[in-house]
Amino acid sequence: MTVGSQGLARSRTPHPRRVSVAFLSDRVRYGLIGFLIVIPLWELVVRLGIVKRVTLSAPSIIANTAINDLLVNRELWPHLFQSSQQFFLGLGLALLTGVPLGLSLGLFRRLNYFLDPWLSAIYATPTIALVPIIVLVLGLGLESKIFIVWLEAIFVIVVSTMAGVRAAEARYLDLAKSFRASRWLTFTSVILPSSFPYILTALRLGTTRALVGVVVAEFFAANKGIGFFINFSGTTLRTDRVMLGVIILGLLGVLMGEGVRRLERRFERWRPEFN
Amino acid sequence: MQAGLALEARNVRMEYVDQATGERLLAVDRVDLDIEEGQFVSIVGPSGCGKSTFLKIVNGLFPATDGTIELRRPDHGVAHAMVFQDSSLFPWYTIVDNVAYGLVCQGVPRKEAQARAKPLIDLVSLTGFETKFPYQLSGGMQQRANLARALTVDPEILLMDEPFAALDAQTRELMQAELLRIWNEAHKTVLFITHQIDEAIYLSDRVIVMSARPGRILADIAIDLPRPRKLEIKRSPDFITYADQIWSLIATQLKSHLHEVQAKPGESVA
Numbered sequence: 001m002t003v004g005s006q007g008l009a010r011s012r013t014p015h016p017r018r019v020s021v022a023f024l025s026d027r028v029r030y031g032l033i034g035f036l037i038v039i040p041l042w043e044l045v046v047r048l049g050i051v052k053r054v055t056l057s058a059p060s061i062i063a064n065t066a067i068n069d070l071l072v073n074r075e076l077w078p079h080l081f082q083s084s085q086q087f088f089l090g091l092g093l094a095l096l097t098g099v100p101l102g103l104s105l106g107l108f109r110r111l112n113y114f115l116d117p118w119l120s121a122i123y124a125t126p127t128i129a130l131v132p133i134i135v136l137v138l139g140l141g142l143e144s145k146i147f148i149v150w151l152e153a154i155f156v157i158v159v160s161t162m163a164g165v166r167a168a169e170a171r172y173l174d175l176a177k178s179f180r181a182s183r184w185l186t187f188t189s190v191i192l193p194s195s196f197p198y199i200l201t202a203l204r205l206g207t208t209r210a211l212v213g214v215v216v217a218e219f220f221a222a223n224k225g226i227g228f229f230i231n232f233s234g235t236t237l238r239t240d241r242v243m244l245g246v247i248i249l250g251l252l253g254v255l256m257g258e259g260v261r262r263l264e265r266r267f268e269r270w271r272p273e274f275n
Numbered sequence: 276m277q278a279g280l281a282l283e284a285r286n287v288r289m290e291y292v293d294q295a296t297g298e299r300l301l302a303v304d305r306v307d308l309d310i311e312e313g314q315f316v317s318i319v320g321p322s323g324c325g326k327s328t329f330l331k332i333v334n335g336l337f338p339a340t341d342g343t344i345e346l347r348r349p350d351h352g353v354a355h356a357m358v359f360q361d362s363s364l365f366p367w368y369t370i371v372d373n374v375a376y377g378l379v380c381q382g383v384p385r386k387e388a389q390a391r392a393k394p395l396i397d398l399v400s401l402t403g404f405e406t407k408f409p410y411q412l413s414g415g416m417q418q419r420a421n422l423a424r425a426l427t428v429d430p431e432i433l434l435m436d437e438p439f440a441a442l443d444a445q446t447r448e449l450m451q452a453e454l455l456r457i458w459n460e461a462h463k464t465v466l467f468i469t470h471q472i473d474e475a476i477y478l479s480d481r482v483i484v485m486s487a488r489p490g491r492i493l494a495d496i497a498i499d500l501p502r503p504r505k506l507e508i509k510r511s512p513d514f515i516t517y518a519d520q521i522w523s524l525i526a527t528q529l530k531s532h533l534h535e536v537q538a539k540p541g542e543s544v545a
Binding site: 178193 | 357359367376377379381428
């Protein structure tokens with residue numbers, strides 16, 4: 001039976017995979033065309049002196065700087081290491097606090113009413129405006145930066161997790177009730193699995209926000225990190241390095257997003273691939 | 276409660292407030308029903324007649340506004356278990372975990388619950404599908420798992436809420452025959468809700484016909500057909516006589532409902 005079933009499972013895969021490859025190749029094709037038009041044009045605009053090197057730099061210069069800073073003098077690595085540390089600690093803490101908070105807010109109506117005005121108010125405030133206070137309280141060290149990343153990331157995590165709790169279907173709750181499941185079992189067997197896709201979405205949104213948090217933190221109170229690197233390079237008119245930093249951030253964002261998407265696919269094995 | 280009865284309902288009423296209009300509506304009215312132990316009883320009626328509501332009251336999902344329902348206190352197992360209309364299998368559980376769920380709810384450790392679920396999985400002919408996830412099963416197989424899940428907790432009375440309504444006609448016929456086979460082996464009292472007249476007659480010892488809303492009992496018809504029943508019995512003259520009798524009862528309900536709607540042209544038909 002097991003063998004037969006695996007055969008069944010395998011025979012299901014080719015179809016969606018073929019679709020996604022066709023999709024990807026189209027994506028790659030048009031994406032490449034975009035690059036092939038924009039990059040030479042950019043290079044040309046700078047070479048012809050239409051735009052100054054200081055304001056826009058040029059692809060060839062940025063590539064050269066990238067090789068230099070990453071491979072020759074390796075100046076970029078300590079910055080990357082510093083930023084990663086803040087990113088992962090901040091995001092990790094945001095998940096550890098945000099997911100339980102979101103679950104509680106979804107489960108307990110009164111707690112929700114109690115905390116909602118505060119959460120909405122802090123959510124509406126740009127984190128950047130709080131930086132001076134955060135630095136005053138937590139100082140210029142790692143703590144303040146982790147706090148800023150945490151603050152940026154936690155709200156989307158709370159909100160998305162909360163939505164997940166609400167997404168638990170009535171028929172599954174009825175079923176649990178019908179079998180007289182305890183509150184705890186109802187939580188672990190119905191509510192938690194129902195909200196799991198939403199928690200992964202929370203992770204994905206949180207990742208993007210945490211990256212923003214890292215840059216915000218390093219722009220204002222740092223002497224290391226990608227954000228600092230960008231800011232410092234800007235003030236010293238090294239536009240090529242600014243661009244390099246921005247490109248690295250962009251790539252990191254894309255990579256993290258893809259990582260979470262893979263995780264989502266892995267954990268949702270109970271769902272048919274295309275509904 | 277009388278000896279030999281599995282269920283005794285007296286004067287059951289259910290009122291609810293329509294959330295949209297704020298109107299108080301009567302869903303179930305003055306329902307008296309006795310079900311003997313081991314009997315297979317079906318309730319048929321026009322859609323929206325409150326038959327599912329009545330079942331949910333028995334199951335304890337809704338409170339009755341008035342009246343009493345008594346269930347035989349079991350020597351072992353539980354008083355009742357529900358087979359839901361859509362299979363309501365957890366998509367994140369394998370079949371064996373789904374079937375064992377009722378036992379887990381009672382505090383039975385997972386491994387033991389799985390072991391106790393196994394014979395029921397065999398009974399509903401799902402042997403070999405234990406580790407599959409629900410989406411890998413056909414609709415009919417999902418309903419078998421749904422049935423096994425209810426049987427695992429060893430209920431005195433099995434409550435079935437239109438369990439075959441979503442299946443295609445052929446699968447439904449097969450599932451009806453399967454249900455009779457399982458009922459024969461498991462020896463359970465069954466309260467079965469359906470809007471399909473032939474399904475009710477084929478399965479049941481008694482068919483209860485309910486009126487359009489508010490749901491009242493219009494007739495209680497004993498089905499005197501020999502068991503075990505084959506599917507061919509549906510084409511026998513006796514069977515067709517029963518079907519005609521029940522259909523004419525329901526038809527009058529549908530007609531009076533239609534007149535009611537036509538009499539109030541300003542209102543929306545809901």
